[in-house]
Amino acid sequence: MGPMPRMDRKKMGWLLLALLLLLTGCGKREEPVTGGHAPYVEDAATGKGEYIVVGFSQIGSESDWRIGSTESFRSTFTAENGYYLIYDDAQQKQENQLKAVRNFILQKVDYIIVDPIVETGWDAVLKEAKDAGIPVILADRSVKVEDEELYTCWVGSSFEQEGRSAGEWLREYLKKQGREDEEIRIVTLQGTLGSTAQIGRTEGFGKVLEQEKNWVMLDQQSGDFTQAKGQEVMEEFLKNYDRIDVVVCENDNMAFGAIEAIKKADKTCGPDGEIIILSFDAGRAALETLLDKDINAVFECNPKLGPLVSEIIRKLERGESVEKIQYVEEVYFDSTMDLEQIIEERTY
Amino acid sequence: MNKLKKITGKPLFLPIFCMLLVMAVNIVYDVSSGNFAFNFFTISVRNGVLYGRLIDILNRGSEVTILAIGMTLVVSASAGTDISVGSVMSLAASFCCMLLAGYGVSAANDLAVPLIVGVLGAILMGCICGAFNGFLVAYLNVQPMVATLILFSAARAIGLLLCNNLIVYVRNESFQFFGGYLGFLPTPIVIAAVCIAIVGILLKKTALGLYIQSVGINKRASRIAGLNSARIIFLCYLVCGLAAGIAGLVASSRISSADSNNIGLNYELDAILAVALGGNSLGGGKFNLAGSIIGAYTIQAISITLYALGVSTEQAPVYKAIIVILIVTIQAPPFKAWIKRMNAKRALEKGGAAA
Numbered sequence: 001m002g003p004m005p006r007m008d009r010k011k012m013g014w015l016l017l018a019l020l021l022l023l024t025g026c027g028k029r030e031e032p033v034t035g036g037h038a039p040y041v042e043d044a045a046t047g048k049g050e051y052i053v054v055g056f057s058q059i060g061s062e063s064d065w066r067i068g069s070t071e072s073f074r075s076t077f078t079a080e081n082g083y084y085l086i087y088d089d090a091q092q093k094q095e096n097q098l099k100a101v102r103n104f105i106l107q108k109v110d111y112i113i114v115d116p117i118v119e120t121g122w123d124a125v126l127k128e129a130k131d132a133g134i135p136v137i138l139a140d141r142s143v144k145v146e147d148e149e150l151y152t153c154w155v156g157s158s159f160e161q162e163g164r165s166a167g168e169w170l171r172e173y174l175k176k177q178g179r180e181d182e183e184i185r186i187v188t189l190q191g192t193l194g195s196t197a198q199i200g201r202t203e204g205f206g207k208v209l210e211q212e213k214n215w216v217m218l219d220q221q222s223g224d225f226t227q228a229k230g231q232e233v234m235e236e237f238l239k240n241y242d243r244i245d246v247v248v249c250e251n252d253n254m255a256f257g258a259i260e261a262i263k264k265a266d267k268t269c270g271p272d273g274e275i276i277i278l279s280f281d282a283g284r285a286a287l288e289t290l291l292d293k294d295i296n297a298v299f300e301c302n303p304k305l306g307p308l309v310s311e312i313i314r315k316l317e318r319g320e321s322v323e324k325i326q327y328v329e330e331v332y333f334d335s336t337m338d339l340e341q342i343i344e345e346r347t348y
Numbered sequence: 349m350n351k352l353k354k355i356t357g358k359p360l361f362l363p364i365f366c367m368l369l370v371m372a373v374n375i376v377y378d379v380s381s382g383n384f385a386f387n388f389f390t391i392s393v394r395n396g397v398l399y400g401r402l403i404d405i406l407n408r409g410s411e412v413t414i415l416a417i418g419m420t421l422v423v424s425a426s427a428g429t430d431i432s433v434g435s436v437m438s439l440a441a442s443f444c445c446m447l448l449a450g451y452g453v454s455a456a457n458d459l460a461v462p463l464i465v466g467v468l469g470a471i472l473m474g475c476i477c478g479a480f481n482g483f484l485v486a487y488l489n490v491q492p493m494v495a496t497l498i499l500f501s502a503a504r505a506i507g508l509l510l511c512n513n514l515i516v517y518v519r520n521e522s523f524q525f526f527g528g529y530l531g532f533l534p535t536p537i538v539i540a541a542v543c544i545a546i547v548g549i550l551l552k553k554t555a556l557g558l559y560i561q562s563v564g565i566n567k568r569a570s571r572i573a574g575l576n577s578a579r580i581i582f583l584c585y586l587v588c589g590l591a592a593g594i595a596g597l598v599a600s601s602r603i604s605s606a607d608s609n610n611i612g613l614n615y616e617l618d619a620i621l622a623v624a625l626g627g628n629s630l631g632g633g634k635f636n637l638a639g640s641i642i643g644a645y646t647i648q649a650i651s652i653t654l655y656a657l658g659v660s661t662e663q664a665p666v667y668k669a670i671i672v673i674l675i676v677t678i679q680a681p682p683f684k685a686w687i688k689r690m691n692a693k694r695a696l697e698k699g700g701a702a703a
Binding site: 239257 | 404467513514515567611661
């Protein structure tokens, strides 16, 4: 190859510069994530005897819910409470989580908490933890392993219970309005089909639906847990069905979309409107919408798993046995409550 | 007969025909289910604004239409596609909402900066991304697919970074305007119409359209003929980025938030599909902007039709694929040639019988 033509060399320079910029950009991004726990590692290794050392592998920080969950663990496992927390953000990758758990084992932590991204592929690393004698507590999502004894227990939400509470709330609400014998026409905006939350909430609500003879489920469509899709599907429901009494939205975002669609169609919703809206998750934004009287009730999906996990660890410390499956306490909110106070205290 | 031939011979005949065919399905469905035959096409005024499925098609198809304008130019000039438009949409939306809400704020009712700053920010971000792609393709001769792959994967992440990994809500009436209503018309329709008009006039009144086609057909020959080929390609990518910025603004205004992970998801595919459905060759060169626009609305018409037929949203892509295959087949040159042969054969038989 002969010498590079002048022009090409210039171009090459630009390309290199662009690449350099890109690389430095990447470096900056990684820093706060991975750089954070290097000093913790040493502390854990030297062993601060009076503290209970806990390693926590979180999925990432993709939603308000997740951030609320991280916050809950961070504020529970503090030095004042007698804990030493090693936090690891897996950035949505299972391999990072496996690495994190192995690190925890090497650092000889007392307990490992994992919120597993996917259900499979955990046998080997959980076995390693068990062999090292470190109890593993699963939070939020669960795992599928051949030997259930590989982990100590699972803590999380009962989506089915959430769905059932929604149905029961609706029954009470209709009774109060004297509509218990009327035909009630319901549509559901489902979450991403096949997700745990979608299956549980649909099933839970379905159980109440079965008991109520005069409730009619007109249609169920997936809105993919997003506002835009929820709105699109709701617009179509409104065109296909002349009268809709209840919209069950399997998360807050789809509820926001549904409200937009309903307003566009010149209909009203909420406690003072013609359409009853039920939503799940109960993030701060949904509570504010509840305060604006656009939603009738929201059913919490509690991200505050920290205190319950802490309770379990205390029990294990005392040598007591714990239940394999533990549900976190979840509540609901409707417009009869003192919402301003609740919103004030809401962190997510 | 001759008149019919003249109409069917027009380049836009097939795209329009396909769109009408999709809509005709609804008439059949409405009649068979005992509704008013033109139920699908009814437009009424509710709440002081236009309401109906046709309006939905125009309204919801706006983003893809705006993207299709830019994509058509890019395809024509560089014989490649810009696969980053969906991600750039999301980045522009995130940047806009970040400016309007302030950095690190997850929900704002009041704007942190005047609305125009956010709007210009979104458009500027689109232009920067477009210029980046254009620079790589036009001046560094990187293959379009590879060059735009960079922002395809990076833009969403940058958007998340700008928004501090949050979904930023901007609950302000003035911001909701772009996804809301201008008088009785949905604003996205107006924005799409303005974009079409500006680019259409630009292509018609200046020689730009001709230059783009010429560069697309033969880049080197065009340069020898005195055209600055690289600059024209750069310009096309810039316009494509600009279009993505505008589309991102509309999409985020619709949901009054910047949902980085979902805004514009898979829109690049719809935009490319729109260009193809419009009867344009993805191999570059000659192009027909009107065709792409009709293609974009056809895609939305298919989606809305499937909703109206009650097909579940999870299964809809399968039916969409089948319809797309049919449309593309109808427009494929071998199929057209076959129809022509059949016609000629029939004419010959007729002639033979007469003799």
